[in-house]
Amino acid sequence: xxxxxxxxxxxxxxxxxxxxxxxxxxxxxxPGLPWCAAYVWQVGRQALGARWPCPRxxxxxxxxRWAEPVTDRWDTAPLAGDLFVxxxxxxxxxxHVGFVASVEPGGGAYRTVEGNTNPGGGxxxxxxxxxxxxxxxxxxxxxxxxxxxPT
Numbered sequence: 001x002x003x004x005x006x007x008x009x010x011x012x013x014x015x016x017x018x019x020x021x022x023x024x025x026x027x028x029x030x031p032g033l034p035w036c037a038a039y040v041w042q043v044g045r046q047a048l049g050a051r052w053p054c055p056r057x058x059x060x061x062x063x064x065r066w067a068e069p070v071t072d073r074w075d076t077a078p079l080a081g082d083l084f085v086x087x088x089x090x091x092x093x094x095x096h097v098g099f100v101a102s103v104e105p106g107g108g109a110y111r112t113v114e115g116n117t118n119p120g121g122g123x124x125x126x127x128x129x130x131x132x133x134x135x136x137x138x139x140x141x142x143x144x145x146x147x148x149x150p151t
Contacts, residue, residue: 001043001099001113008127015116015124023115027058034124036097037063039115040083043099044144053147060085064094067142075141078103078110087138088123096123100141101130109134 010017014032015024021031026045027038037060044052055066064085067073078084078100088095098114111132118125121133133139 001101002130004039004043004115004128005113005130006128007115012126020115024058027056029058033058034116036060036114036116036123039128040097040099051148054083054142054144060094060097063097063142064140067144068140070146072146073143075143076139077107078135078141079143081145083142083144084110084112084133085140085142086123086136087140089138094140097142098131104132107135 004019007019008017009015009020015035016031020035023038023042024031024033024035027041035058038058041054041056044054055062057063063083080100080102082100083097084100085094086096098112101111101113103110109132111130113130115128116125117123117129117131119129121131
């Protein structure tokens with residue numbers, strides 16, 4: 001995920017650019033749409049190929065629907081490697097996703113690598129950034145690695 005830190009939209013705030021448009025296309029949608037979930041899908045696919053268990057999507061809500069019903073995949077506390085999904089009250093759904101890079105001592109904050117954000121942490125920004133996020137009641141963590149363990 002860190003490989004793409006510094007990638008920015010071209011032009012800014014367009015949800016477009018060579019990499020952004022590629023990620024959206026690989027997720028099966030046209031350029032110009034929000035792309036945080038497409039970035040997550042593409043990074044996972046590049047790292048694990050067909051073993052990447054998350055759905056091929058540009059939709060944060062689809063990732064949440066995939067994870068939420070499975071108890072060992074859906075958590076309120078972060079672990080390094082998890083995905084985080086942020087609840088948006090205005091939209092009434094999970095509306096931003098990224099990777100948990102590490103958890104700060106005490107567990108109240110976590111470092112992330114995320115796409116379609118900005119230095120202030122917006123959910124529809126213009127690049128891939130590393131951020132420090134504080135926990136919030138609506139945030140959930142997707143332990144996608146549980147899907148790799150045979151049952």
